[in-house]
Amino acid sequence: MKRIVVTGAGGQIGSELVPHLRGLYGSENVLATDLRPLAGPVFEGGPFAPLDVRDGRAFSDLLGSFRADTLIHLAGILSAKGEDQVALAWDVNVNGSVAALEAARERGTTFFLPSSIAAFGPSTPHRDTPQDTLQRPTTIYGVAKVTLELLCDYYHLKFGMDTRGLRFPGLISHQALPGGGTTDYAVHIYYDAVRTGRYTSFIAPGTFMDMMYMPDALDAVVRLLEADPARLAHRNAFNISAMSFDPEGIAASIRRVLPSFTLDYAVDPLRQGIAESWPDSLDCSAAREEWGFAPRYDLDAMTRDMLERVSAKLGVAA
Structure with a gap:
């Protein structure tokens, strides 16, 4: 035990x-x-x-x-x-x-x-x-x-x-909000999509980062x-990674559930500079081969689950 x-x-x-x-x-x-x-x-x-x-x-x-x-x-x-x-x-x-x-x-x-x-x-x-x-x-x-x-x-x-x-x-969760990371936008975007139907990203379009x-x-x-x-x-x-996307990619995924969702930008130079120094995509073959790493969620599956759970958490009709 x-x-x-x-x-x-x-x-x-x-x-x-x-x-x-x-x-x-x-x-x-x-x-x-x-x-x-x-x-x-x-x-x-x-x-x-x-x-x-x-x-x-x-x-x-x-x-x-x-x-x-x-x-x-x-x-x-x-x-x-x-x-x-x-x-x-x-x-x-x-x-x-x-x-x-x-x-x-x-x-x-x-x-x-x-x-x-x-x-x-x-x-x-x-x-x-x-x-x-x-x-x-x-x-x-x-x-x-x-x-x-x-x-x-x-x-x-x-x-x-x-x-x-x-x-x-970057880790995305409907339970706990992140606290000061560069990938935080990928959590906040879902909350704002449910609350207001729009989000202002501090990360620029075309900036890909690995997420899970x-x-x-x-x-x-x-x-x-x-x-x-x-x-x-x-x-x-x-x-380890399950997906790689930029803000436009996650917005497109949200629009497949909430077609009226809009995205704009107010880029934060500090976090943008950090994001640009990180990989666009990772080779996870060592994790797969050595201990069986196998993520279940892709971007659209995650988006559907996130929007449903955030809506329930905020008391908003999905």
Whole structure:
């Protein structure tokens, strides 16, 4: 039976991953942590403990007292927000992750760390971006992700730790709104489509980025954690993606359900510059071959489900 600790449980991924894991492994076996508790199923549906991930001693004690065999370390500051708070982003994202790695090493737990398409940069091949390729990111978030990808590989080679991770694309969810990422527009567009029938994009037309619907992301985490380690040639930072589109592509998909939907633009130079440094599409063959990655949702299937669920959430007739 897995005993799992999840940091950053109140974030976009954690707020859905924790209930998903509790459904699979039992509520009592998944401990959610964050800086402070919040209302909602993550904090009310099972054990919770406050944790500053930079406190290595508290981290190790928590893993020990919970008898954890798996640590899923999600806590971090996202790309656009990180550019406004560079020192804090490095402190939380890197120093906090080093504390997590050390605590996991001390306690002998499997360690899962999400990476991101932000780990790539303008000099990376943008189409069919290889699993192993040049990585020269131009954001502090991306620099931190490359650092942590290398550290996870190092801890596996040096200490024999069972480290695993995914490079997430933009994640789209009807449950939790994102918090300061460059791909946020791909969530907000659905909410505005339901509320007002129009959306103003801060990302320019023709800017393609990889994306994935949250149910596929949750499934990918579990598949990788359950994978036979003997099959994992890469272990960390697997490319995964389900679709690649620009704002016009997602708008066209919405119009197939809501024909009157309109899209205009007020491009944000910061987030546009970040988006242009990232890949247009990823080669996910390593994830497929090594642990059976197989997303179920394409753009139109995701759009139909998102609009239906957002409409129900907002109390608007679909």
